Amino acid sequence: MLAAIPKSLSTLRVGGFSIARRASMSTSTVLPQSPIPIFTTLAQLREWRSKAFSEDKSVGFVPTMGALHEGHLSLVRHSLAENDLTVVSIFVNPTQFAPHEDLASYPRTLPQDLDALTSLRVPSQRTPSAVFLPSVDVMYPSSSRQSPPSQTGTFVEVNGLGAVMEGAARPGFFRGVATVVTKLFNAVQPSHAYFGQKDIQQALLLRRMVADLLLAHPTPQTLHVVPTARSPHPADAGLALSSRNAYLTPEERVYAPVLYRSLKTAEGAWAEGASKRDVVEVAMDLLEAEARTAKDSAVEMRTDYVEINDPWTFDIVRDHESKDSSEENRALILSGAVWVGKTRLIDNILLGDSSKILY
Numbered sequence: 001m002l003a004a005i006p007k008s009l010s011t012l013r014v015g016g017f018s019i020a021r022r023a024s025m026s027t028s029t030v031l032p033q034s035p036i037p038i039f040t041t042l043a044q045l046r047e048w049r050s051k052a053f054s055e056d057k058s059v060g061f062v063p064t065m066g067a068l069h070e071g072h073l074s075l076v077r078h079s080l081a082e083n084d085l086t087v088v089s090i091f092v093n094p095t096q097f098a099p100h101e102d103l104a105s106y107p108r109t110l111p112q113d114l115d116a117l118t119s120l121r122v123p124s125q126r127t128p129s130a131v132f133l134p135s136v137d138v139m140y141p142s143s144s145r146q147s148p149p150s151q152t153g154t155f156v157e158v159n160g161l162g163a164v165m166e167g168a169a170r171p172g173f174f175r176g177v178a179t180v181v182t183k184l185f186n187a188v189q190p191s192h193a194y195f196g197q198k199d200i201q202q203a204l205l206l207r208r209m210v211a212d213l214l215l216a217h218p219t220p221q222t223l224h225v226v227p228t229a230r231s232p233h234p235a236d237a238g239l240a241l242s243s244r245n246a247y248l249t250p251e252e253r254v255y256a257p258v259l260y261r262s263l264k265t266a267e268g269a270w271a272e273g274a275s276k277r278d279v280v281e282v283a284m285d286l287l288e289a290e291a292r293t294a295k296d297s298a299v300e301m302r303t304d305y306v307e308i309n310d311p312w313t314f315d316i317v318r319d320h321e322s323k324d325s326s327e328e329n330r331a332l333i334l335s336g337a338v339w340v341g342k343t344r345l346i347d348n349i350l351l352g353d354s355s356k357i358l359y
Contacts, residue, residue, distance in 0.1 A: 034114040037130045045087075045132055045187055053189075057084035059129075061190030061218075063181060066090040067107035067243035068116050071229035075194040078226055080122040085129040087188050088117060091139060095151070096176030107246050132188065139183055155179045158209050164314045165201050166346065169304055169337060177202055178209050185210075189217035197228040197358065198240045200333055200348045204311055204357070225358050228347070230260070238264075240347045247343040255294045255301060256345060259338045262286040263349045266306070266334060270323055270351055277319035279334070280306050287338060294340075304337035304344065311350075311357055329353040 031038050039045040052059050060079030064072050079086040090113060097103040110133075117128045142153025155175055161167075162174030185193070195203040203225045211220045231239040236253050238260040239245065248256055266283040274282070283306040291301035308317040311333050317326075326332075335348035350357060 031133070032111040032114050034131070035118055036114065036128050038114075039130055039132050040134060040138070042134070042138060042187055045130070048130060049189055052085055058191040059083060059188065060086045061089070061184070061188045061193045062086070063089045063091075063184050063193070063195075065092045065106065065243065066113050067109050067246065068113045069229075069241045069243060069245075071196050071198065071241035073116060073120060074229045075196060075226055076117065076120055076128060077122055078224065079192065079194050080120065080126045080128070081124065083192055084126075086126070087130045087132055087190070088128055089132040089134070089184055089188070091132075091134055091180070091184075093139070093176060093180040094136060095140070095155070095179060096173050098170065098172060101170075102244075107243050132184075134187075139180065156182045156209065156213075158205050158212070161201075161205050161208060161314055164316075165307065165309055165333075165335065166337070167201070174202070174205055178205065181206055182209070182213070185215060185217065190222075191217065192222045192224060193218045194224050194226055197225055197350070198242065198347065200225070200311075200335065200350075200357075201314065204314075227358060231257070240345070242345070244343055244345070248340060251297055252299050252341045252343065254297075255290060255299055256340050256343075258287060258290040258301075259336055259345055259347045262290075262306070263334055263336055263347060267349050267351065270308075270334070273322055273324050275320055275322045276308050276317045279308065283336060287336075300339070300341055302339045304339065306334075306336040308351070309333045309335065323351075331357060 031040075037048070039048065049059065060083030062072065062075045062079055076086060076088060090110065092103070092106055092108065094103055114131065117131065120127060140153065143151045156178040157175050158178055162178070163171070167174050195206065197203070203223070207220045207223050210218060210223055229241045231237060231241060236257050239253075239257040240260065245253075245256070262283040265286055266279045269279045269282045284303060287301070287303045287306070291303070294301045309315060309332065310317065311331050317332060329352045331353050332351040333348055334351055335346070337344060337346045339345075
């Protein structure tokens, strides 16, 4: 629980959370009690990282925006199993939200997040070594405004890759992601970093960014993409785990897994030799039928897109292409996005040889 806040405390935005701060102590914050060290400044983190360098210890890194769920925890488990030390960052990044998006309402559950991290165990008995909980001012010393025209300071763009697929639906999103992850990589200097397949375009775009910027911590080979964690519960089985699932009402949650089911059906059509156009049509038809059914239950559903893209260029696969006509066992991304009520859900399935993507 958060400690009681004396009257002498003002508030500070730390990791996107409102945290109390003593008026006389500019860097002292009242944080939830946790056995895991919490670093809120670069100086604290860098002192810890310098010690890890001197002791030749590997450092795994899982960047998050908090509201942790089993998908995040799966990434942390991978890091704990593969590294001497593990850092988890919690920072709700304002620059990846458009002005009309849900920055203010994005779930913030810091005490529960710390409890979840504290309870994690792997066979090696390792536990998370540190949580990096920076303020917006730490991460954006020049400007943290959401609208690009009003921003000042340094930002990172991966040209040609950030304006397609999810980038077409969310202009400026990947600019914000690339910028904040570059900052986090510079701060943590991880030996290995871990991202989830659910956000496949994000993960692959970051691999390209790491290669283009000649980063050593991590390298493209040590930026790992981990398979999507899915709900095991009968009511929403197969639903890709996401912090935004918290927005779904019980009635909406019943229909949320239909995106994954439609992609799985489309995957089957691809395996049987259907053309890309027909594969997309199979998924769209299923989604449209489910939307009609949902409407009878007063649940609004609409499809944003279903598409097949190249994982390296994100180019759209040609309509006539099929498994039989394309390069043998070529890796492709079959992805989609739907709105269920006011919640936008994304998901994807990898077609062909995914060994160069998931590692």
